[in-house]
C-alpha cells in the first residue's frame with residue numbers, strides 16, 4: 001500500500017522516533033528519572049519559545065493553556081482587547097467573556113491580519129491585556145508579533161499570545177519581542193500527540209497573577225511554579241507525552257532550529273507557488289501575512305470535494321472551517337513534513353480537474 005502523506009493542520013504527523021520514545025515502561029512522576037526528563041524538556045521548550053522564562057507543561061490541549069492565561073493573569077471585569085481574525089482568535093474572545101472579562105473585540109475580515117494601529121487605537125490605560133493570535137489556523141494568517149510587542153512593551157497592558165500553530169515551526173523570540181504570556185500545544189509543529197500544552201510568563205505577567213481574583217485550581221500557575229522548582233508538576237502529568245516531547249525536541253535540535261524554520265518557510269512557499277500555478281489562490285489577503293506552517297487554499301465551492309479526492313490518493317489535508325468550509329481547504333507544513341510530501345501533495349492536486 002502507498003504510504004499516506006499526512007499534512008494536517010493538527011494533530012500533525014508523529015515521527016516513528018517519537019512514537020518509539022513512548023514505548024517505555026511506566027515511571028512515577030515523582031521519581032528522579034522523571035524529573036530529569038522534565039528538566040530537559042523545559043530547557044528545550046525555552047529554546048523553542050526564545051525565552052529565559054520557565055515554560056510550564058500542562059496536561060491539557062492548547063485550549064487549557066488559553067484558560068490558564070486568563071485565569072491567572074486577569075480579574076473579573078478587566079478590559080481586554082482581542083483582534084478576531086478567525087475561529088481560534090474568536091474562541092479566545094469567547095473564553096475571556098466566559099470568565100467575565102470586559103472584552104473589546106476588533107473584527108477583521110476573514111483572510112486579513114490584525115494591524116497594530118487599529119488594535120492600539122482601542123488600547124487605553126485601563127486595558128489589562130491584548131490577546132494576539134500568532135498564527136490563525138482557521139484562515140492561514142500570520143500576525144506580526146514583534147510589532148505588537150514593540151507597541152505594548154512600555155505600557156501596563158499584557159501581550160498574551162496563542163502560538164498553538166506557530167511555536168516550533170515559526171521563529172519565536174518571546175523575550176526579545178516583549179511577549180508577556182506565550183502558549184502553545186503539543187500536536188502541531190512539535191510533532192507530538194495531542195494532550196499537552198505549554199505556557200510561559202515573564203515578570204510583568206507574574207506580577208499580574210498577584211492581583212488576579214478569578215478562581216483557579218488545576219491551572220494555578222503559581223502552584224505549577226513551586227513544583228517546577230523541583231522539576232515536578234502539581235498533579236499527574238501525561239508522562240508518555242512528555243517522553244514524546246523529549247524525543248521530538250531532540251529531533252528539532254539535531255536538525256537545528258534555524259533549519260527547521262527554513263524548512264517550514266520553503267515548504268510553505270512551494271505550496272503557495274504550486275497551488276497558484278494550478279490556478280488556485282490563497283485565502284490570506286496579503287501573501288506577506290500568509291502563515292508559514294499551513295496554507296489556506298481558496299477553492300470556491302470545491303474545497304470539500306478536493307479534500308475527499310486528495311484523501312483517496314493518500315494525501316491527508318484538512319477542510320476549511322465555518323463559515324468558509326465550502327471554499328477553503330488547509331494544508332499543514334507543520335512539523336514532520338518534508339519536500340517529498342509537498343511534491344506528492346502538488347502532484348495529487350494537479351490530477352484533480
Ligand SMILES: Cc1ncc(COP(=O)(O)O)c(C=O)c1O
Nearest residue numbers: 061062063088135137164165185
Ligand atoms: C491557533 C489555535 N489556537 C488554539 C487552538 C486550540 O487548541 P486545542 O485544540 O489543542 O485545544 C488551536 C487548535 O487547532 C489552534 O490552531
